[in-house]
Amino acid sequence: MSQIIYRKDDHILKTGSNSIYCIEKVINSGKKATKYRISNLRTKSETSIPASAIERKASYGEVILKRRVLDVDAVDTSIKFSGEVQFSDASMYIRVGHPDFKHWSKELAHWRSQLHIQVLNLVLKELDTLGYSIQQQADIFDGPDSKYCRKGDLRLDVKIQGCGIHLEFYQNVNAPNRPDHGGKYEFHQHKLMPYLILLEMKRTRNRIRKLIQDNFDFTFNDDFKRKNRFDLVGPEGITAYEWIQEDYKQDGITLEKLQADPHGYNSPYNNESADKKRLIHGQDVWFYDRKERLNIGKAYYRSNSMWWVVTGKYAYTVVSNHRLYTEKPHDVRLKGNKKIRKERISQAIFDAKNKGNLLLAEKLQRLFDTEFNETGLFITREQARNYFAHVGLSYGQITLTKIKALHSILDKRLKASGIFDKSLRCHKDIEFQFTEDGGMAHASIKCSANYFTGRQAVQFDENGFIGFAGWSDEHAVKPMLEAFVEWCDLMKSGVAA
Structure with a gap:
């Protein structure tokens, strides 16, 4: 094992000592072992020791700690913080x-x-x-x-x-x-x-x-x-209403100033509610949150078209006047998140089938049919991509004949969907590239409608990514995903050539 070399100005710990020493001089005396002259940082006393008496080098943190805190400085009462x-x-x-x-x-x-x-x-x-x-x-x-x-x-x-x-x-x-x-x-x-x-x-x-x-x-x-509002509003702090009043105070806002401002609180653009009524400072209002759940609270004008809405002792939010109702909306019992619920249950059914949990899938399907009375899949693009791998398919198994089968299924689904005034359908041309082994390297099926031509429908990229109508919303892509899943099932069962 190589010997550690200590140099002048190194800080070291001596065996059996808890003090920090600095090497002042390295003493080389011919055939005799090297010695080191060291000085104690606290007492400044010097001594000579052999290398065997050095335990190790002192770390930077140890040097700073000893010099700055323990050994050198005492409390200096002249320094006032x-x-x-x-x-x-x-x-x-x-x-x-x-x-x-x-x-x-x-x-x-x-x-x-x-x-x-x-x-x-x-x-x-x-x-x-x-x-x-x-x-x-x-x-x-x-x-x-x-x-x-x-x-x-x-x-x-x-x-x-x-x-x-x-x-x-x-x-x-x-x-x-x-x-x-x-x-x-x-x-x-x-x-x-x-x-x-x-x-x-x-x-x-x-x-x-x-x-x-x-x-x-x-x-x-x-x-x-x-201050962060989380530091203020809560059981150990102030209420939501007190937070709003403090905010007014910091900005120099009073009710008199609000009522005298023709461009703020008194502007129809800022105080007209969603049901076309005048919003009054401090009145009860109704509003739908981002999950389309109906909430009630008291509204207080903030600035421009935004209003504070206090929904509980320590709860509040900021809502535009265009989303506030002065009266209970007529469709209060209608679920505002019906679309989200429908899509999530459909996706849960699809995932359960993929994992082989047919009992759960059947139970959810009965719930879906009873509640929505709709058919079809409401799955995501990512789920469709995963399904391709789930059924055991790969690019090497896909031939031009099989892509033509996908084209046929896709065309029927698009025409039956009635989207874009019943004009959505597959473009007749198919892009297809073979690998050296005769499999698929790349394929693309496009679609057209009454106001566009040749947009992506289903595309198999060379890097393995499968794209589905990247230009479309969830409504237009739905029949494409359904057609793709149907085609995957056909490929799995060997029905298509």
């Missing part, structure tokens, strides 16, 4: 007033070490009191200015960042998109946190804020506009 504390989503930032020191100067290094000793260590001590386990970060930021803390399922990164201390809370009990790395990279941490974890996070932030304000000259930035 001040600034502000800010909350944001599931984090807090202790912003410290930046000193006017030259970059990389000894004065700036001393100030930063005091930030660690006086402020960061105080925060860590409070976290320890609250029951957090505290460890050195093992990630990219593994220096002494960065700590990983944990209390149960609540995790916390604490680090000196710029001229301040940043605390980031996270968890992966509920992290639907990024559960990796403990949920650190999940968006909207505050919103996703389970209730008890959320309470612990808020308790920790409030304790640290009080600690900082009690010991230093810090203010709490309570600027409404800088």
Whole structure:
């Protein structure tokens, strides 16, 4: 095994010692073993030792920690810290007033070490009191200015960042998109946190804020506009109505100003409802959400054509006046999401058949027939592509004769659909390319209607991708997908040549 070479100015740990030493000189004396003159960073005392007395090189983090915090700097009471504390989503930032020191100067290094000793260590001590386990970060930021803390399922990164201390809370009990790395990279941490974890996070932030304000000259930035609404609206905060009133206050809006503005609240374009009635500030309204479910709430004018609608004590949304009803819509008992439900049940039937769960498919089919009294498939393009592979087909098995069979089935389906004033049908020409083995390399069937010619219907690309009427909506592509599935079944059973 090769011997480690130590050089002048290397920082090392001596066997049996917990102090950091710096190599001042490498002593080579002919045939004798190399010796090193080292100095203790704290006491500055020098001594000479052989290589066998060196345990290992000190890491960068160990050097900084020893020099800046443990061995060199004591508390400097002449340095006074001040600034502000800010909350944001599931984090807090202790912003410290930046000193006017030259970059990389000894004065700036001393100030930063005091930030660690006086402020960061105080925060860590409070976290320890609250029951957090505290460890050195093992990630990219593994220096002494960065700590990983944990209390149960609540995790916390604490680090000196710029001229301040940043605390980031996270968890992966509920992290639907990024559960990796403990949920650190999940968006909207505050919103996703389970209730008890959320309470612990808020308790920790409030304790640290009080600690900082009690010991230093810090203010709490309570600027409404800088806050995330998830920090405000809820059982521990304000109601949805109070949020709206606070928003008005920040923008200098009063009811008198609203009523006096002819271009805002009083403009017919901004206050005419979906049922052509005048919307009044504070009245009950009805509206359909994005899933076509009917909701009721109280409307408050916001700006332009948008209105706040309070739907519960802590719930609200923003809706255009063109989607608000002053009276209950006449079709209130009609399911607004009927189309979505029909498509999803149809897709569930198709998936159940593909997986061989015929009992479930039959049960869902009876439900579908009873509720909608419609026939046919309502599947997606991706499901049709997967079906091609599911039945065991491949490009090598497809001949020109089989593509002609698809053309025939497709043409019948398009004509029977009645789409585009009964003018939709297959184009008579078929594009087909053979492989050297006689299989299919590429094929394309196009379609035409009363206002276009030669658009894609079904296309087999050379890279294996199967395209279905990329130009069309779900209505026009439906007969094409049905024809393709029917053709796949024929290919599987060997009916077509």
